Amino acid sequence: MSKKIVYEDIQEMVEFVQSKMTIRPTVGIVCGTGLGGINEVINDKEIVKFSDIPNLPQTTVTSHAGQFVLGRLPCGKEVMVQQGRYHFYEGHDQSIIVAPIRMMKLMGVETLILTNAAGGLNQSYSIGDIMVIKDHIYFPGFAGNSPLVGPNDKRFGERFPPIYNLYDRELRKKMLKCAEQLGMDFVRHGIYASVAGPHYETIFDMRFLLKNGCDAVGMSTSGEAICGAHIGLKVVAMSGVSNKFVDSEEVENFVDGDEVTQVVNNGVSYVSKLLERFISEL
Ligand SMILES: O=P(O)(O)O[C@H]1O[C@H](CO)[C@@H](O)[C@H]1O
Numbered sequence: 608m609s610k611k612i613v614y615e616d617i618q619e620m621v622e623f624v625q626s627k628m629t630i631r632p633t634v635g636i637v638c639g640t641g642l643g644g645i646n647e648v649i650n651d652k653e654i655v656k657f658s659d660i661p662n663l664p665q666t667t668v669t670s671h672a673g674q675f676v677l678g679r680l681p682c683g684k685e686v687m688v689q690q691g692r693y694h695f696y697e698g699h700d701q702s703i704i705v706a707p708i709r710m711m712k713l714m715g716v717e718t719l720i721l722t723n724a725a726g727g728l729n730q731s732y733s734i735g736d737i738m739v740i741k742d743h744i745y746f747p748g749f750a751g752n753s754p755l756v757g758p759n760d761k762r763f764g765e766r767f768p769p770i771y772n773l774y775d776r777e778l779r780k781k782m783l784k785c786a787e788q789l790g791m792d793f794v795r796h797g798i799y800a801s802v803a804g805p806h807y808e809t810i811f812d813m814r815f816l817l818k819n820g821c822d823a824v825g826m827s828t829s830g831e832a833i834c835g836a837h838i839g840l841k842v843v844a845m846s847g848v849s850n851k852f853v854d855s856e857e858v859e860n861f862v863d864g865d866e867v868t869q870v871v872n873n874g875v876s877y878v879s880k881l882l883e884r885f886i887s888e889l
């Protein structure tokens with residue numbers, strides 16, 4: 608387990624990044640598996656590798672590059688893109704997983720956009736759909752693995768943050784409206800189940816999640832969203848549906864990490880287009 612990152616560490620990391628960068632972002636984007644290409648739509652790029660930033664370890668998931676890309680969108684908004692995230696199953700302390708989110712806040716970000724690859728549970732979903740996250744069930748949090756467990760530093764946020772409107776209602780409406788304007792009829796609005804992983808689910812795991820209202824399942828995002836809300840960011844999130852649960856004990860529900868990356872990567876231009884429109888309207 609890596610060391611715990613405290614407020615002073617985040618300050619040091621932010622000072623390091625700001626000493627190298629001229630961009631002052633107001634929007635932060637976390638790229639999920641296969642979604643690193645979001646940064647293609649960004650101009651005037653400034654890049655800093657996680658490995659060069661004090662206190663940040665390497666990401667160990669090969670499809671996650673491990674760098675921040677700062678730059679400007681065509682609409683003029685300045686953004687900070689986290690290309691590669693840390694996952695709980697990599698063995699990191701929760702404070703590492705959410706350190707980039709806390710950095711974003713201290714760098715001036717106001718709106719946090721989280722993306723991920725997820726398995727589709729809802730039987731009406733298709734591979735390649737995009738799901739704007741309406742709400743989540745955060746299983747690691749139920750089991751005592753929320754990033755907010757431990758002494759609370761008030762500079763990050765209050766001890767008992769309300770998260771009733773975690774995935775901001777107005778931002779979700781805006782995102783769905785943008786999708787409609789762009790004619791993206793494959794953009795859904797559903798519930799994300801966040802599990803610890805790294806293994807995928809059994810058939811009965813998936814039946815359980817589906818029966819309890821979950822539309823997609825993945826191994827990230829919820830802790831980052833909670834941490835974002837704790838520190839005062841407005842949060843919106845979306846999943847790229849990379850595989851689909853076939854509810855049958857006779858059929859192979861085969862999921863493969865490389866395939867997940869490839870499928871989501873094929874849809875990255877839609878995600879980018881949607882984000883570009885959405886951010887221009889913030
Ligand atoms: O949630 P992101 O980082 O997009 O990655 C998803 O894809 C990986 C599994 O293929 C898992 O890490 C899962 O959480």
Ligand SMILES: Nc1nc2[nH]cnc2c(=O)[nH]1
Pocket residue numbers: 724725726727802804806807808824825826849850862867
């Ligand atoms: N847990 C989980 N994570 C995923 N990430 C992409 N697909 C899946 C899936 O089916 N299950």
